[in-house]
Amino acid sequence: MTDSNTILFSGYARLPSGISSSYIHETMVLVVLIDTRTATIIEAECTLSTRTSERYISGFLIGESINDGVEDINQRIDRYYEGNSKKAISTALRSIYNNYRSYVKS
Numbered sequence: 514m515t516d517s518n519t520i521l522f523s524g525y526a527r528l529p530s531g532i533s534s535s536y537i538h539e540t541m542v543l544v545v546l547i548d549t550r551t552a553t554i555i556e557a558e559c560t561l562s563t564r565t566s567e568r569y570i571s572g573f574l575i576g577e578s579i580n581d582g583v584e585d586i587n588q589r590i591d592r593y594y595e596g597n598s599k600k601a602i603s604t605a606l607r608s609i610y611n612n613y614r615s616y617v618k619s
Protein backbone atom coordinates (compact mmCIF):
# COMPACT_ATOMS: atom_id res chain seq x y z
CA MET A 514 0.00 0.00 0.00
CA THR A 515 1.22 3.48 -0.76
CA ASP A 516 1.18 6.50 1.51
CA SER A 517 -2.43 7.51 2.23
CA ASN A 518 -1.58 11.07 1.19
CA THR A 519 -0.50 9.96 -2.30
CA ILE A 520 -3.39 9.87 -4.74
CA LEU A 521 -3.33 8.84 -8.41
CA PHE A 522 -5.08 11.15 -10.87
CA SER A 523 -5.46 10.68 -14.61
CA GLY A 524 -6.46 12.85 -17.52
CA TYR A 525 -7.30 11.93 -21.09
CA ALA A 526 -7.31 13.83 -24.35
CA ARG A 527 -7.76 12.95 -28.01
CA LEU A 528 -4.57 13.04 -30.03
CA PRO A 529 -4.45 14.80 -33.39
CA SER A 530 -4.91 12.41 -36.29
CA GLY A 531 -1.97 11.66 -38.51
CA ILE A 532 0.76 11.78 -35.86
CA SER A 533 2.69 8.69 -34.80
CA SER A 534 1.18 8.62 -31.30
CA SER A 535 -2.34 8.50 -32.73
CA TYR A 536 -1.50 5.30 -34.61
CA ILE A 537 -0.52 3.69 -31.30
CA HIS A 538 -3.12 5.30 -29.02
CA GLU A 539 -6.29 7.09 -30.01
CA THR A 540 -6.15 9.12 -26.82
CA MET A 541 -3.27 10.33 -24.74
CA VAL A 542 -3.34 9.36 -21.07
CA LEU A 543 -1.55 11.43 -18.47
CA VAL A 544 -1.23 9.88 -15.01
CA VAL A 545 0.24 11.60 -11.97
CA LEU A 546 0.74 10.77 -8.33
CA ILE A 547 0.05 13.78 -6.12
CA ASP A 548 1.05 14.22 -2.49
CA THR A 549 -2.15 15.80 -1.20
CA ARG A 550 -0.38 17.40 1.78
CA THR A 551 1.59 19.67 -0.56
CA ALA A 552 -0.33 19.32 -3.85
CA THR A 553 2.99 18.28 -5.37
CA ILE A 554 3.27 15.92 -8.32
CA ILE A 555 5.68 13.19 -7.23
CA GLU A 556 5.44 10.94 -10.28
CA ALA A 557 4.12 11.38 -13.82
CA GLU A 558 3.70 9.27 -16.92
CA CYS A 559 2.00 9.74 -20.27
CA THR A 560 1.32 7.76 -23.43
CA LEU A 561 3.31 9.40 -26.19
CA SER A 562 5.08 7.59 -29.02
CA THR A 563 8.64 7.86 -27.66
CA ARG A 564 10.26 7.47 -24.26
CA THR A 565 12.13 10.72 -24.82
CA SER A 566 8.93 12.73 -25.18
CA GLU A 567 7.34 10.91 -22.23
CA ARG A 568 10.36 11.67 -20.00
CA TYR A 569 10.49 15.26 -21.21
CA ILE A 570 6.85 15.90 -20.28
CA SER A 571 7.27 14.09 -16.96
CA GLY A 572 10.18 16.43 -16.22
CA PHE A 573 7.85 19.42 -16.49
CA LEU A 574 5.47 17.89 -13.97
CA ILE A 575 7.46 16.14 -11.26
CA GLY A 576 8.07 18.39 -8.28
CA GLU A 577 5.45 20.95 -9.32
CA SER A 578 2.61 22.00 -7.04
CA ILE A 579 -0.81 22.26 -8.63
CA ASN A 580 -2.34 23.99 -5.64
CA ASP A 581 -2.77 27.25 -7.57
CA GLY A 582 -3.59 25.72 -10.94
CA VAL A 583 -1.63 24.38 -13.89
CA GLU A 584 -1.33 27.43 -16.11
CA ASP A 585 2.35 28.01 -15.27
CA ILE A 586 3.16 24.39 -16.15
CA ASN A 587 1.12 24.59 -19.36
CA GLN A 588 2.89 27.83 -20.33
CA ARG A 589 6.30 26.17 -19.92
CA ILE A 590 5.16 23.16 -21.94
CA ASP A 591 3.82 25.50 -24.61
CA ARG A 592 7.14 27.35 -24.73
CA TYR A 593 9.54 24.38 -24.72
CA TYR A 594 7.61 21.45 -26.24
CA GLU A 595 7.05 21.63 -29.98
CA GLY A 596 5.44 18.24 -30.38
CA ASN A 597 2.06 17.79 -32.04
CA SER A 598 0.56 16.45 -28.81
CA LYS A 599 0.93 19.80 -27.01
CA LYS A 600 -2.80 20.56 -26.87
CA ALA A 601 -3.65 17.04 -25.71
CA ILE A 602 -1.10 17.28 -22.89
CA SER A 603 -2.50 20.63 -21.80
CA THR A 604 -6.07 19.32 -21.89
CA ALA A 605 -5.19 16.21 -19.87
CA LEU A 606 -3.33 18.29 -17.29
CA ARG A 607 -6.30 20.65 -16.85
CA SER A 608 -8.53 17.60 -16.40
CA ILE A 609 -6.22 16.29 -13.68
CA TYR A 610 -6.27 19.67 -11.96
CA ASN A 611 -10.09 19.75 -12.03
CA ASN A 612 -10.24 16.21 -10.63
CA TYR A 613 -7.73 17.16 -7.94
CA ARG A 614 -9.78 20.23 -6.91
CA SER A 615 -12.92 18.09 -6.68
CA TYR A 616 -11.04 15.55 -4.58
CA VAL A 617 -9.73 18.10 -2.04
CA LYS A 618 -13.18 19.70 -1.71
CA SER A 619 -14.81 16.38 -0.82
